Amino acid sequence: MNGAEQAAAAARKQDIRSRWLLSAPALLIIFVAAVGPLFVMLLYSFMVKGDYGDVKLGEFSLEGWTSVFFQRDIFDDTLGLADAHLSIIWRSIQLSFFTTVLTVILGFPTAYFIATRPPHTREIWVFLVTIPFWTNLLIRTFAMQQVIRNEGLLNNALMWLGVIKSPLQIMYTDTANLLGMTYVYLPLMVLPLYASIEKLDFRLVEAGYDLYATRFQVLRRIVIPLVRPGIVAGSILVFIPSLGAYVIPRVLGGGKNMMLGNLIEMQFGSGRNWPLGAAMSITLMVLVTVALIFYVRNASRGGAGHV
Amino acid sequence: MTDTRTTAAHGGAIGLHGIKKWFGTFQAVDDVTLDIRPNEFFTLLGPSGCGKTTLLRMIAGFELPTEGQILLDGADISSLLPNQRPVNTVFQNYALFPHLSVAENIAFGLKMLGRPKAEIGTVVNDMLRLVHLEGRGDNPVTQLSGGQQQRVALARALAPRPKVLLLDEPLSALDLKLRKSMQMELKRLQLETGITFVFVTHDQEEALTMSDRIAVMSAGTVRQVGSPWDIYDRPAERFVADFIGETNFLEADVVSVSGSAARVRLSSGAEISASFPADAVPTGSVTIVVRPEHARAGAPTGMSVLRGAVHDIVYLGTDTHLHMHLDDGTTFTVRQQNARSGHCGFSKGDTVGIDFSDGVAQILRD
Numbered sequence: 114m115n116g117a118e119q120a121a122a123a124a125r126k127q128d129i130r131s132r133w134l135l136s137a138p139a140l141l142i143i144f145v146a147a148v149g150p151l152f153v154m155l156l157y158s159f160m161v162k163g164d165y166g167d168v169k170l171g172e173f174s175l176e177g178w179t180s181v182f183f184q185r186d187i188f189d190d191t192l193g194l195a196d197a198h199l200s201i202i203w204r205s206i207q208l209s210f211f212t213t214v215l216t217v218i219l220g221f222p223t224a225y226f227i228a229t230r231p232p233h234t235r236e237i238w239v240f241l242v243t244i245p246f247w248t249n250l251l252i253r254t255f256a257m258q259q260v261i262r263n264e265g266l267l268n269n270a271l272m273w274l275g276v277i278k279s280p281l282q283i284m285y286t287d288t289a290n291l292l293g294m295t296y297v298y299l300p301l302m303v304l305p306l307y308a309s310i311e312k313l314d315f316r317l318v319e320a321g322y323d324l325y326a327t328r329f330q331v332l333r334r335i336v337i338p339l340v341r342p343g344i345v346a347g348s349i350l351v352f353i354p355s356l357g358a359y360v361i362p363r364v365l366g367g368g369k370n371m372m373l374g375n376l377i378e379m380q381f382g383s384g385r386n387w388p389l390g391a392a393m394s395i396t397l398m399v400l401v402t403v404a405l406i407f408y409v410r411n412a413s414r415g416g417a418g419h420v
Numbered sequence: 421m422t423d424t425r426t427t428a429a430h431g432g433a434i435g436l437h438g439i440k441k442w443f444g445t446f447q448a449v450d451d452v453t454l455d456i457r458p459n460e461f462f463t464l465l466g467p468s469g470c471g472k473t474t475l476l477r478m479i480a481g482f483e484l485p486t487e488g489q490i491l492l493d494g495a496d497i498s499s500l501l502p503n504q505r506p507v508n509t510v511f512q513n514y515a516l517f518p519h520l521s522v523a524e525n526i527a528f529g530l531k532m533l534g535r536p537k538a539e540i541g542t543v544v545n546d547m548l549r550l551v552h553l554e555g556r557g558d559n560p561v562t563q564l565s566g567g568q569q570q571r572v573a574l575a576r577a578l579a580p581r582p583k584v585l586l587l588d589e590p591l592s593a594l595d596l597k598l599r600k601s602m603q604m605e606l607k608r609l610q611l612e613t614g615i616t617f618v619f620v621t622h623d624q625e626e627a628l629t630m631s632d633r634i635a636v637m638s639a640g641t642v643r644q645v646g647s648p649w650d651i652y653d654r655p656a657e658r659f660v661a662d663f664i665g666e667t668n669f670l671e672a673d674v675v676s677v678s679g680s681a682a683r684v685r686l687s688s689g690a691e692i693s694a695s696f697p698a699d700a701v702p703t704g705s706v707t708i709v710v711r712p713e714h715a716r717a718g719a720p721t722g723m724s725v726l727r728g729a730v731h732d733i734v735y736l737g738t739d740t741h742l743h744m745h746l747d748d749g750t751t752f753t754v755r756q757q758n759a760r761s762g763h764c765g766f767s768k769g770d771t772v773g774i775d776f777s778d779g780v781a782q783i784l785r786d
Contacts, residue, residue: 314515317517317518319482319502319509319511320509320511320515321517321528322481322482322502323481323482323507324503324508324528324532325580326503326528326532330532335517338519339518339519
């Protein structure tokens with residue numbers, strides 16, 4: 114190695130070092146803000162719970178983790194499955210899944226409608242879709258409550274039309290949760306769907322009709338496969354916050370129809386079981402990650418031929 | 421290929437009767453009446469915006485005519501949806517389904533028609549062979565070259581054996597060499613399948629090469645319909661003469677008319693015979709056209725039809741163009757084939773005599 118090469122290598126090293134130094138503040142913030150709290154959660158999940166909340170630092174226990182899925186019988190001290198927790202986790206997954214399905218069913222025609230408007234009116238429609246974001250989630254949830262409560266808009270309208278005689282009990286049921294989440298998360302489905310339908314080459318739709326496809330066949334065999342990336346992106350955006358939803362089940366679902374988010378909050382609040390809460394949070398994160406991996410795999414497989 | 425031959429000669433006849441199409445206040449097609457014969461290679465030729473693509477889209481069913489009737493083998497198909505018409509389209513940008521393989525693209529139409537799997541497999545293989553893409557069936561269409569995509573688009577449109585194949589400027593995206601070979605290819609496919617082809621193009625050379633008949637369109641109307649020979653040698657009006665190839669326009673006076681030919685007197689005083697459109701018997705002063713290759717330049721003699729001075733000589737390899745100013749000031753071009761190598765024998769400023777055979781001149785309708 115001659116002198117010039119050595120100098121060049123040294124300069125390169127210097128360059129790399131200064132790049133690291135320059136990005137250090139950003140990396141530090143990311144580490145402290147994102148990885149730090151996660152690490153604290155992980156640590157707390159392995160501690161003994163404190164008597165009035167908090168944890169006894171330094172006293173290790175697996176109690177927090179085992180009580181996510183199992184519970185000790187108060188009489189004979191044997192371990193059994195924690196039915197309450199599992200049913201809440203299962204309900205969360207189910208409700209999130211159906212929310213995703215409902216938002217696709219409602220969001221697809223909406224996005225298709227917007228994407229097929231003339232270019233200058235599309236922007237207005239997209240703008241209208243984003244209007245709910247201007248309002249706080251809590252307010253929107255209470256608005257939903259006004260619609261579905263016993264003396265609410267929906268029941269009054271149905272009774273006035275004579276469809277029902279006594280009000281439907283929607284509040285404090287899973288249906289209330291489902292309606293609330295569908296309403297709140299619908300824009301998150303419409304926007305990515307719109308983005309991918311807008312890019313759709315409508316000459317392909319014409320080609321489909323030309324080759325004897327019916328409307329439904331064009332939708333199933335041409336449009337849906339081609340906008341699949343949008344469906345996947347929208348599903349991720351809806352499914353993940355649904356799984357961790359807290360405000361909506363709290364307001365609309367009441368105490369009986371808790372979701373995972375409420376269960377976790379309870380452990381940190383009245384439950385005074387921080388290790389359990391921490392373990393549940395990490396469980397939720399794992400669920401979300403698994404769902405993400407599943408979706409992304411699915412997307413890359415289906416979208417391989419799509420340009 | 422035998423099976424495609426046995427099913428040959430099943431092309432449909434298209435009748436367009438008084439077709440008008442308005443887009444808002446813009447009239448794209450103005451009262452077009454055309455009869456396209458079974459098994460013919462019919463071309464709609466015209467500059468962009470002349471309504472040729474709109475006409476094609478109406479035959480396909482993507483647009484409905486504002487007025488008029490579209491007949492297929494005598495039956496009115498004007499109000500049928502595109503998927504109800506036994507007509508397929510080759511789109512300008514091919515419009516291949518990017519999420520499907522070559523074979524799946526070709527099979528699409530048959531699948532939608534609910535044909536049995538075994539039949540679809542056979543037809544797809546036949547089609548792959550027909551367009552020289554054997555063994556490429558499993559390839560994604562996005563990995564094909566432009567020419568190959570073009571072939572897939574053709575195979576996809578031919579697979580359901582339509583009565584009429586509509587082609588919307590399918591060669592415009594290809595480079596010159598590929599375009600030439602695809603022209604031959606299209607003509608071969610049309611002869612082999614016996615399907616009526618309706619081809620839309622703005623390229624006059626493409627139209628002359630492939631067509632059995634051509635309809636020249638301008639501003640939503642059909643200006644002239646005829647064989648390539650008719651259109652080129654016997655243009656009925658200025659637009660057609662000007663749009664197809666190069667041509668010379670001369671002013672002349674009609675001396676006499678007998679049968680299908682007329683005697684006209686040119687500004688030089690020479691009298692020649694010229695043909696005229698059957699529906700327009702010429703009188704008075706008329707415009708005649710003479711193609712540059714039908715004229716000959718030579719030393720001026722008393723027998724020369726026209727006389728002019730060479731003001732530009734353009735060497736084109738196979739030909740030489742002599743641009744001249746005639747004595748009355750009009751410009752005139754003579755195209756000489758370079759039969760021998762070497763100089764054409766003229767130089768700028770030379771006075772030359774121009775001759776052309778009786779009957780090559782054509783009188784235009786006004």
